[in-house]
Every structure is written in C-alpha cells, then in structure tokens.
Amino acid sequence: MAGTNSSLAKAKNTPLAPVIILVGPQFGENIGMCARAMLNCAVTELRIVNPRDGWPNPAAVASASGATDVLDRAKIYTTTKDAVADLEFVLATTARTRDLVKKIYSTDAATKEISHRNATGKQKCGILFGPERSGLENDDVVLANAILNIPLNPGFSSLNLAQAVLLVCFSWLSEQNPFRPEGITVDPVETSPATKEEIELLLAHIEDELVKGDFFRSPAQKPTILRNIRNFFFRAAPTQQDVRTLRGIVSCLTGKRSWK
C-alpha cells in the first residue's frame, strides 16, 4: 500500500513498546518482514534468539522495505533465557494448547495488560514468537508469565510469522495510538464545507429556475417538493466548490432551456 511520507521514514519509538523476541527464526525474509511490521506500528526493539542462517542476514534487509534501523539495532542471543533476562513481563505467542498452567491473553487483553504494566510500574515487557514451522517449544513457553493467543478462525489459524507480529504490534499501537483518528473524521481538503447560507442560495437559485420553468404544476405540491430538495442538499453536505459547481449546472441547464 502506498502512502509513506518518506521525510518521516525513521523509527519513532513510542515509549515502553514491548520488545519483540523471535526465537529460532528460519528465514531472513521473515525477519525483515517482522521488522517492517514492527516499524509500521512504532515498535522498534527486536531481539533474535539463534537465527538459523546467522546474523546479519542480507535477506532480512531486502525484505524489510526500509525498516533497516530496526534490524541494525536488533540484539542476538543464544538462549531465550538470556533474551528475556531483563524483562519484567513476558508473553509467549502460541496457538497450541499446552500442558502448562498459564493464563491465556487474547491480543487485546495482552496489549491492555502490557500498557497497564507500563503505566503503573514502568515494567519492561516482551513478546516471544517461535520458529515459522513449529512454533515455540515448551522450554521457551515456561519462561513466559503467560500465553498470548491471537483469536482467529479456529478452522484456519496458521499465521505467517510476520503477520502474527503485525497483529500483536498493531493491537499494541491501537491501544496507545497517538496517530489514531478518533472514529470517523473528514478529509481536510482545499475546499471547505459550504455554509448553510450558501446552500440556501443554491436552493433559492434552483427554486427560482423551477418556478420560471413552470416545474410546479399545482401550488399544493410546491412546499413538499421543495422540502424534499432541501433535505437532499443538506443531507449531502456539499462543499463550497460543490455548491459552485451545482449552481453552474443549474445556470447551464437553464441557459439551455432558454435556447429551446
């Protein structure tokens, strides 16, 4: 999807974003796509435990689509235990049922928990993601405080690694999001919404021409028809430019009529 403002294309780390920890990722391409998904969501701290193809990895850079800051600053570990050592709250992302008693958080519940721990205790939190094929081992899951389960179609829940990272990071961003439009907004454009007066002048113009054109066959009809026309134009919320265009159309059409 197009749309990046390249003058702003640098890492903007929102304070206390969770650390993303990839355990044993197999493909550099996936690591790069994870970095891209992270930066899309202003999450920038990446840790990698035993990347299969070593590090640095040119395939990761190629697929990061410019999120190279995230890759350059990634830290590499040989054990998951070391990768989580300084963290105060860790979630293990997995779709599988485990013979382990742990709380399970949905994506939204997880990001709420992380935000709460950030806000109240300045806790540094991390999220573990397992290798592409097999997911996390139980030995990794036990290092986490709880499980994160992304609620998907139970009949087809297998996600690509970068997509799992994206959904979790996007959930976190949505929880924090300083960039989030508040519900519905209207695109700022050069032309402003028409004032009520401008719409009234348009309506008067239309009415005037309709009268001249003998549009209202019976006087009784007139108020109802005018009310419907008024209702349409107010509901349509035209811009000033729209009103100018509509008045031009009316003028043009009536000009034509006078030529008949």
Add this chain to the structure above:
Amino acid sequence: MAGTNSSLAKAKNTPLAPVIILVGPQFGENIGMCARAMLNCAVTELRIVNPRDGWPNPAAVASASGATDVLDRAKIYTTTKDAVADLEFVLATTARTRDLVKKIYSTDAATKEISHRNATGKQKCGILFGPERSGLENDDVVLANAILNIPLNPGFSSLNLAQAVLLVCFSWLSEQNPFRPEGITVDPVETSPATKEEIELLLAHIEDELVKGDFFRSPAQKPTILRNIRNFFFRAAPTQQDVRTLRGIVSCLTGKRSWK
C-alpha cells in the same frame, strides 16, 4: 505460527463478512497471501479486478497455504465499477490524502460501521485495496462511500498488500468474533485448580514440619510467618497436581532432615 486444527481447515464464512476487492494486484504471491489472511479471519469472498498476470494464477495458489477455497471462489472483473455493482456500502483503503471529500474511517470505525449496516439493514459491504506499488486510483476511490485509513506509524506507514488485508479482516473478526476469548482465560488442562481445602492441607503439612524442625524461634513470629506463607500459596493458585508436588517436596525435604 503453528496451530491449525487441520480437521477444521475449511472456509467458515461468518455471515455478511465484507467482500475483499483487490484492484489491479500485480503479484500472484500477494493474492495468495491475501486469501490466507482473509481465511485466517473467516472472510471468504474475494473479488479481483484486472489481475496483472491473469487468472487463475499458480503463484497465488502456492502462497495461499491452503486457503485455496477462497481463490477457487474468487470472482474476476474488468472494471472496479462492475466489482462493486451489487454492494451497498464500499470503503476504499488508502493512506494518501485525496482531493476528494469523503469520510475517513479508521480500521475500527470501519468495521463497526460495516457491522452496523449488516445488523440493521442487511447491507452487503465491500472493501477496495489498490495495486501494491501505487495504491488505488482516484477513479476507483470515487466509487466508494468513504475512505478506510489504517492508523499506523505516520513515519512508516507503507504496508504490504496482504498485511493491509489482514489488519482490516482481523479488525472485522475482532468486532464479530465468536472465537474471541473474553479477556483473560485460563488454559484448560488435565489437572484442575486445587481446592481451598487442599491448599489448607498443604499449609498444615508445611506448618507441622516447620514446628517439628523448630523453625519458629519465637512464638510471637509464628502467626506473621504463617500468614505470609498462606498468602503466597493462595496467591499462586496452585493446581491439584501442584499441591501433590509441593507436598512431595515437603515430605522429601523432611525425610532428608530426619537423615541428618
């Protein structure tokens, strides 16, 4: 990420999911990844306008990771206008500012609007996604009722096509989700949480052994220490198996002590 229950791996179309419309997609691989992301979120109706490499496309099948039902049922169109003809509400996904006056919905606001229209008017809704490199043309955007803007890091907002489709579909699923865990749940496991009585028996066992071992140097200390121990074990919420294990540990340790 592992975790699909393959016995359930078929399309489960939640009623009135939005139609996903890819306009001019360039790479079959991306179309397949879109199909996978859709099925992850129980969204199954795909329409494609002028796929660059024709249709069907083997590269799409290869990257769909089993979401072939979605591809097999995809409908192909030569114009966006035809692709949206039967729809009652259409959103155009774009990150760019347009010289068009349209409402802009964030992802969540969009899925709420679609759900509302589904619930109250049985309206069929669709979401347009443009080509990978350039995004939607204005001629396509004008066919939509409103714009959908995925709120991301404004400094790095360029998403892969399938990732844009995933975020939108996941937002829709999360709005509807019959599979969504309600906040925090606890993993069902073979062993059940211990009853309060079982915990009390463990505590009594521990207290008994502590007394035998002359743990409480002063009688005044004892209630406070016991309260702290009790508090720890109740807070820890052990399972029945945990309690059995803990009692075994106590027995083992005290057995050792008797050998001293």
